[in-house]
Amino acid sequence: MDDVVIIGGGVIGLATAWRSLGRGLRVTVADPEPAAKASYVAAGMLTPVSELTYGEEALLHLGLASRDRYPAFVAELEEVSGRDTGFRGDGTLQVALDSDDLAVLGELRRYQESLGIPAETLTGRECRRMEPMLAPSVRGGLLAPADGSIDPRRLTAALLTAVERLGGTVVRERVAEVLTEDGRAAGVRLDGGDVVRAHQVVLAAGPWSQDVKGVPDGVLPPVRPVKGQVVRLRSATPFLGRCVRGLVRGSSVYLVPRADGEIVVGATQEEMGFDTTVTAGGVWELLRDARELLPGVTELEFAEVRAGLRPGSPDNAPVLGASALPGLLLATGHFRGGVLLAPVTGDVMAELLATGSMPEVARPFSPARFSE
Numbered sequence: 001m002d003d004v005v006i007i008g009g010g011v012i013g014l015a016t017a018w019r020s021l022g023r024g025l026r027v028t029v030a031d032p033e034p035a036a037k038a039s040y041v042a043a044g045m046l047t048p049v050s051e052l053t054y055g056e057e058a059l060l061h062l063g064l065a066s067r068d069r070y071p072a073f074v075a076e077l078e079e080v081s082g083r084d085t086g087f088r089g090d091g092t093l094q095v096a097l098d099s100d101d102l103a104v105l106g107e108l109r110r111y112q113e114s115l116g117i118p119a120e121t122l123t124g125r126e127c128r129r130m131e132p133m134l135a136p137s138v139r140g141g142l143l144a145p146a147d148g149s150i151d152p153r154r155l156t157a158a159l160l161t162a163v164e165r166l167g168g169t170v171v172r173e174r175v176a177e178v179l180t181e182d183g184r185a186a187g188v189r190l191d192g193g194d195v196v197r198a199h200q201v202v203l204a205a206g207p208w209s210q211d212v213k214g215v216p217d218g219v220l221p222p223v224r225p226v227k228g229q230v231v232r233l234r235s236a237t238p239f240l241g242r243c244v245r246g247l248v249r250g251s252s253v254y255l256v257p258r259a260d261g262e263i264v265v266g267a268t269q270e271e272m273g274f275d276t277t278v279t280a281g282g283v284w285e286l287l288r289d290a291r292e293l294l295p296g297v298t299e300l301e302f303a304e305v306r307a308g309l310r311p312g313s314p315d316n317a318p319v320l321g322a323s324a325l326p327g328l329l330l331a332t333g334h335f336r337g338g339v340l341l342a343p344v345t346g347d348v349m350a351e352l353l354a355t356g357s358m359p360e361v362a363r364p365f366s367p368a369r370f371s372e
């Protein structure tokens with residue numbers, strides 16, 4: 001019998017598996033297509049400061065805790081897996097196109113400062129000195145020097161290798177139901193009928209977390225899919241030095257460069273259920289706004305377009321910890337920030353699985369907040 005079976009092998013399930021193996025637990029991950037859903041589509045920004053949103057201060061602190069863990073997390077992961085993750089800690093530049101956009105950045109700077117996060121304001125000229133491809137019309141910006149990015153495809157490939165190297169089992173099959181025994185979760189039944197028994201079960205199935213059968217009513221978290229379309233471009237010569245997030249007459253766009261020349265342009269945010277159709281309008285809006293900020297974008301190779309489903313909770317924050325069903329733990333609802341939050345999620349879930357105690361940093365994200 002395993003110590004832990006994890007339902008879902010996206011970045012959250014895999015980070016939880018890797019960290020739990022590091023605590024000496026025996027772990028199985030079940031997923032028909034590991035690392036192929038939101039974690040494959042995501043841009044990989046690690047930007048808790050640049051993405052700060054009013055009313056989400058607890059989430060900011062979780063994001064900062066995770067961002068600060070990233071350098072050591074990737075160093076250890078790259079060593080164990082022998083794979084590069086494309087991690088970059090070279091800052092994020094936020095820029096504004098018109099005076100209204102600049103006013104919004106000014107408000108964000110004041111909010112950041114009120115929370116004790118020093119922000120560096122830049123003129124349009126200073127922004128262009130940092131990123132010469134920016135349009136002359138860019139009015140100004142804000143620099144978050146410690147925000148960064150990672151390539152989620154490389155990250156999840158490294159996590160999969162690390163899980164297998166540390167003796168974890170990855171079963172490429174869907175979980176049909178959670179099995180219960182004496183009122184507690186005792187394992188899972190796979191679609192093909194096989195059973196994986198375990199002392200504890202972790203549900204990390206992203207926006208599908210509500211679909212798993214065998215769990216009493218009211219236990220599964222209220223997580224829904226939030227569609228996002230992203231375009232991948234390719235540049236033969238260096239195009240951007242760091243992640244750029246832009247406000248273009250009130251609409252948001254970001255560009256994330258990778259060392260291999262890929263540039264990810266994202267992302268739409270649409271309430272469309274489980275639809276993952278790529279639309280002409282979605283691609284047009286992204287490229288229109290990207291071109292306003294960086295006119296040279298139209299010269300780049302168009303490499304890929306995809307849509308993914310963010311697992312959104314009612315308060316945009318993850319759902320972490322013990323559920324109302326003993327033995328069933330939840331790690332879902334990471335919405336816009338699952339890549340950023342992977343290190344802290346892996347650590348807190350491993351701690352909870354190994355010791356039964358929830359680290360302080362994750363306590364505000366307990367599933368109980370939705371039943372109270």
Ligand code: FAD
Pocket residue numbers: 007008009010011012013030031032033034035036037038039040041042043044045046173174175176204205206207208209212227228229230266267268307308309310311331332333334335336337338339340341
């Ligand atoms: P997923 O990656 O969706 O994984 C869930 C897994 O569960 C899947 O592999 C699925 O096959 C499996 N599964 C489902 N049902 C079952 C079942 N019954 N049995 C077994 N397995 C099952 N985050 C950032 O931090 N930075 C970003 O820049 C960023 N950009 C994004 C851009 C877009 C367009 C999108 C869509 C998301 C972005 N995100 C970003 C968010 C991030 O991708 C998610 O928060 C994160 O991937 C969630 O990880 P997950 O493992 O919970 O979900």
